[in-house]
Amino acid sequence: MYTVIGPIQSRTMRVIWMLEELGQPYQHVPATPQSDSVVQFNPAGKVPVLIHDGTPITDSTAILTYLADRHGHMTYPAGTLERARQDSLTQFLLDEFDAALWLAARHSFILPEEMRLSAIKNTLRWEFEKSQKQLVHRMGEGDFVTGDQMTVPDIILAHCLTWALTAKFPVIEPRLSDFLQRMRDRPAFQRATAS
Template sequence: MYQVIGTAQSRAFRVVWMLEELSLPYEHMPLAPHSEGVTSFNPAGKVPVLIVDGTPITDSTAILTYLADRHGGLTHPSGTLDRARQDSLTQFILDEFDAALWLAARHSFVLPEEMRLSAIKNTLRWEFERSQRTLVHRMAEDGFLMGDQPTVPDIILAHCLTWALSARFPITEHRLTKFLDMMRARPAYQRAAAR
């Protein structure tokens, strides 16, 4: 059984959701970043951490990719052009969405108050909106990012868009709002959110 360490309000939610999508058994330990139960597995104190046979795996994207590859779900086979496109979308979402939201969070409550630059959030919102316009041109015409089956970047994007709403980063593209509604209606998302 897998163990997932991290609160549901963190990127650990992505891992819980992925495990629900794959119908895999797991134990969720909702520990806060930098707590003793986290630092014993990840000295940086960051979550999520996935424990596999006593071995910790850190970074939500690495965990999602590992689970997808190991269990053959929500991914295209490695070495294929579809997998290259999938990985490209994943990197775009991490660079353009996740990074902007994380930088805004750092300047809102993570960094010491004297190190925060509140004005940076206006620039990040502008970049976030521009990135949305770029992404919709890369999306499949209908359904998920790459077509009729969800993949790893779908989970990351839906998590980022949910995070954006709570951080008051507007979702300006109708296709992304529709995408988010579709992803949040998935039974696996509902089960993960209920935990």
């Protein structure tokens, strides 16, 4: 059994959703970042943390990749061109979607008030919209980011789009809005968000 540490309103949701998609049992500990329950496994105090066989794994993307590889599902085999494309799209989402949203969050409520630059959010929204257009051209022809198979980048993208709407970053591409609705309709997504 896996143990997942972190609140569902964070990137922890990605890990719980992946475990639900995989049908794997897990225990959820909704400890907050920087709490003793988190720091004992991740000195940086960041969530999520996945504990497997007594070993902590940190960073949501590393955890998703580990779970997909371990269970041979929601990923293409390592060393294939399909996996290279999957990894490329994952990195694009982290660089262009996740990073913009994280930077906006830092300047909204994470950094000390005197360090926040509220005007940066206008630039980040512009970049986020530009990135959406680029992503749509890179996506496969099927229902998922890489095509007909759900993979790690689907979880990252759906989480980022949900986060974007909460942060008032518009989703301007209809294909991405349709994608997000399909992901939200998945039973595993609904179980994860009900946690």
